Amino acid sequence: MQAIILAAGMGKRLGALTRNNTKCMVQVNGVTLIERMMKQLDRLSPSLEKIVIVTGYEGEKLKTFLSRLDISTPVEYVDNPLYASTNNIYSLYLAKEHLLQDDTLLFESDLIFEDSVIDALLRHPYPSLALVAKFESWMDGTVVTLDEDDNIRQFIPGSKFSYKKKTEYFKTVNIYKFSREFSRTHYVPFLTAYSKALGNNEYYEQVLRVIALLDKPEIKALRLGGEAWYEIDDIQDLDIAASIFTPDREEHLRLMESRYGGYWRYPRIRDFCYLVNPYFPNKRLMSELKANFERLVREYPSGMRVNSLLAAKYFGISQEYICIGNGAAELIKALMSRLEGKMGVIYPTFEEYPNRLKPDMVVPFHTASRNFTYTADDLMEFFSGKDIGTLLLVNPGNPSGF
Structure with a gap:
């Protein structure tokens, strides 16, 4: 078995952090993404015979950095000189000969994950798998739908995403296991044809989207459970990944507490902050908000006079005794400035x-x-x-x- 890591991208959304380094050189809790991934793969030796890395932006810096790591697994490089004008489909196309040589674990280099994520992939007996996780509202990119046997019914790119069907979706983790036979009979032929027909400014998952339409696509999904993983595209992702993957329990607690309720990207966390009210809004109000959502978003809200009139109506007091504020802090500031x-x-x-x-x-x-x-x-x-x-x-x- 071998591993292929796609690491040619520029990571522009990370701003200054990737101005002089490729995306996988970004650090989470003091360790670069690529160093963490390489050490996770190196522990699979000798069953993992080599690691192939597709480089591009700042590729020489990446090679120099990796040469200094204590990695026993042989490392080979494939260079993508057109990294600035192509997408990862071209990076994988350049490595297609490697796909034909052995069973492959395929990774994107902007991922951080627990060892158990790879272990789940290797334990599963099916030869070709796509790792997926239940879709959460903060995720973006390609999603899939599955049948009851974890066959992939459809690969859905971000442009075709429908929020009405979000409960049916699973997010691709961008980690795959391809058998050599799958690469030979399915993936590489379709990859070659797709690149020639539609160009190289696409994502390699588009090829899987086509393969999923076949009667026997020969690839299934593996649903992750509680295993931790995160894809890092911007500085917010980096901040969240730091809080999830810090090895120090006290630091983990400090980072989590400093979010002050910003836990919506942590689906397994329940927030018991005193500002969270489990009884409000009730189902009727939520239904009314949903029914009027477009109007609430598009139309400008009522002014202070109308709001104070409504408050007076519902609380049964005179309008002149109502002062509307944008949160308690605004009212406290106003009150303190008037006290003598x-x-x-x-x-x-x-x-x-x-x-x-x-x-x-x-x-x-x-x-x-x-x-x-x-x-x-x-x-x-x-x-x-x-x-x-x-x-x-x-x-x-x-x-x-x-």
Whole structure:
């Protein structure tokens, strides 16, 4: 068996990180993508007989870097001189003779994954497989649909994607296992014909899209379960990959907590932040939002007068007592600018209030009890004689909850 890694791309969406280096030289937690992948493959030796790398942009730098790694598996290179004007179908076309020589593990170089991802591919008895994962809303690129036996019914490029069918989709992980026989009878002949007919500015998965239409395509899908993987196309992907793959548990926790609720790219995480309300919006409101989604997106929202009128209606109070704000922080800032004199603050508290004042305008009261309790008498005794114009009472107390 051999491995082929496509590493010719420029990675323009990563900006300055790929200005002088190819995409796979980007680091995640201090280790380049290509070094991590090479070491994962090297552990398969001696059953893995060689690693073929298709280079292009900054290829010489990549070769120099790899020559310094302690890799025992033989490495061969295929150069793509047209990397700037072609896509990865041409990179794989240049390596087609290697595909004909042996069973192949095919990788794109912008991936990061657990060892168990490769193990799942190797354990499966079927000779030719496409690794896939259940589609999530943040994914893009090629997806597939499967039947109950994991036969690939259809390869669907991004241009043909339909959100109405998203529950049926599986995302291609861009890791494949091709048997030599599959490459000889199916992939390489179709790759050659496709390139000649439609040019080289395409993706190699387009060839699989054509093969999937055959009566016997000879390739199946392997669905990943909980194995971690990520494709890195931009700096947001890089940030998320760092939080997923850090080996340090404390650092992993720190990186996750610093997202403050931005967990929508982590499908197996449940967010119990106090701002998350499991009871609202209810099903009826969600249905109404969905039914009016296009209008809500396209039309400009109502102004403050109309919103305050609606709030007054639903809360049963006079419109003149309503002040509409774009979140509590905006209203707190406005309120603090209108208060006169110093403000008494009971600590610990919701810091948004005192942070809006100069330090010398805050008169602090620190609770003596370990569970932050205090009484009205405690407050009256402490603030009696203090020169304050306002006393801040947060109800319920933050962070005590009293």
